[in-house]
Amino acid sequence: AQRVTQPEKLLSVFKGAPVELKCNYSYSGSPELFWYVQYSRQRLQLLLRHISRESIKGFTADLNKGETSFHLKKPFAQEEDSAMYYCALSGLGGETSGSRLTFGEGTQLTVNP
Amino acid sequence: EPEVTQTPSHQVTQMGQEVILRCVPISNHLYFYWYRQILGQKVEFLVSFYNNEISEKSEIFDDQFSVERPDGSNFTLKIRSTKLEDSAMYFCASTWGRSSYEQYFGPGTRLTVT
Numbered sequence: 622a623q624r625v626t627q628p629e630k631l632l633s634v635f636k637g638a639p640v641e642l643k644c645n646y647s648y649s650g651s652p653e654l655f656w657y658v659q660y661s662r663q664r665l666q667l668l669l670r671h672i673s674r675e676s677i678k679g680f681t682a683d684l685n686k687g688e689t690s691f692h693l694k695k696p697f698a699q700e701e702d703s704a705m706y707y708c709a710l711s712g713l714g715g716e717t718s719g720s721r722l723t724f725g726e727g728t729q730l731t732v733n734p
Numbered sequence: 735e736p737e738v739t740q741t742p743s744h745q746v747t748q749m750g751q752e753v754i755l756r757c758v759p760i761s762n763h764l765y766f767y768w769y770r771q772i773l774g775q776k777v778e779f780l781v782s783f784y785n786n787e788i789s790e791k792s793e794i795f796d797d798q799f800s801v802e803r804p805d806g807s808n809f810t811l812k813i814r815s816t817k818l819e820d821s822a823m824y825f826c827a828s829t830w831g832r833s834s835y836e837q838y839f840g841p842g843t844r845l846t847v848t
Contacts, residue, residue, distance in 0.1 A: 655836075664738075665777075665825065665839040707777065720832045721767070721790055724777040 623648050625710050627725035634698050635733050642693040642728045644682075644708030653711040654684055654691040655722070660704045668693075668706070678702070698732045705729050736760045738840035740826050746846045750815050755843045757809045757826030766809045767827040767837065768801065770794070777825065783809065816847045 624647040634640050646652060654671040669677045671684040671691060682693045691708060707727045711720040739758045747753050759766050768780040781791045781801055788801065800812045809828075813820055823844050827837040 657839075664841045667836040670836070720765075720835075721779040721782055721792075722769070722777075722827075722837060723779065724769075726776045 623652070623710050623712060623721075623723040625708050625723050625725035627706075627708055627728050629728050630726065631729050631731070633731045633733060636700055637697050640695050640698040640702070640730065640732075642706050642708075642730065644691045644693065644725055646689050646691060646708075646710050648689075648710055648712060650712055653720070654682070655709045655711070656680070656682055656691075656693050657707045657709055657724075658704050659707070665707070698730075700732045700734055703730055703732045738826055738828055738838050740824075740840035740843050742843060743841065744844045744846070746848065747816055749818060749847055753813050753816055753845065755811045755813075755824050755826075755845070757811070757828075757840055758807055759809055759826065759828030760838055761807070763828035763830050763838070765789075765829045765832065766801075766803070767829075768811045769825045769827065770822040771825070771842075772819075772822040780811070813845075816845075818847050821845055821847045 626645045628643050656668040657665050658668040659665050680693055680695045682691050684691050705727050708725040709722045711722050738760055741756045745753055766783040769777050770780055771777045779792050781795045782789045783801055798814045802810050823842045825842045826840040829835045829837045
């Protein structure tokens with residue numbers, strides 16, 4: 622079974638402070654991990670995926686298979702980072718199957734001025 | 735940039751009525767999904783669709799639900815006889831490939847069952 626846990630529903634930091642949004646997962650195979658973000662009144666959109674190993678808007682996330690974690694980090698938070706962040710997992714389906722996303726509960730990040 | 739669109743943005747219906755939620759995925763995408771989010775809860779997978787048939791469905795997707803891609807552009811979710819607990823935000827998503835490919839989400843349809 623696929624499961625994603627985000628332990629913090631709410632996270633509040635001050636502008637310029639480091640931020641870390643936690644994500645732990647459970648999956649028997651090799652998962653694909655993603656962070657999706659939803660800004661106020663906007664649609665869910667991909668922030669980053671572990672396979673790309675990229676930094677987007679200053680955010681990075683490292684897949685730690687030993688700890689089954691995929692925490693999202695940013696060294697200096699900005700006010701425009703305030704949003705709902707969802708960690709998501711996808712398994713590799715069969716040839717004709719899609720790959721369902723299993724979402725965590727989400728963390729509402731507020732960056733205060 | 736192409737976007738997934740969904741109509742209507744808000745649908746109010748009475749318990750027991752049928753509703754159809756519509757989505758227009760991005761044109762060259764091959765995999766299509768419906769998710770829902772009950773207020774205050776996580777986004778949950780309902781169904782995936784590929785090559786004109788359901789490829790996977792969750793336990794939520796029972797006989798009351800059906801999906802269709804009637805004309806090669808629209809992707810619809812039908813709920814035959816709505817229940818109060820069907821009240822949720824319904825998101826359509828599409829993607830070009832499986833697994834590591836980004837799923838592009840629509841803005842959602844808020845379904846309210848009274």
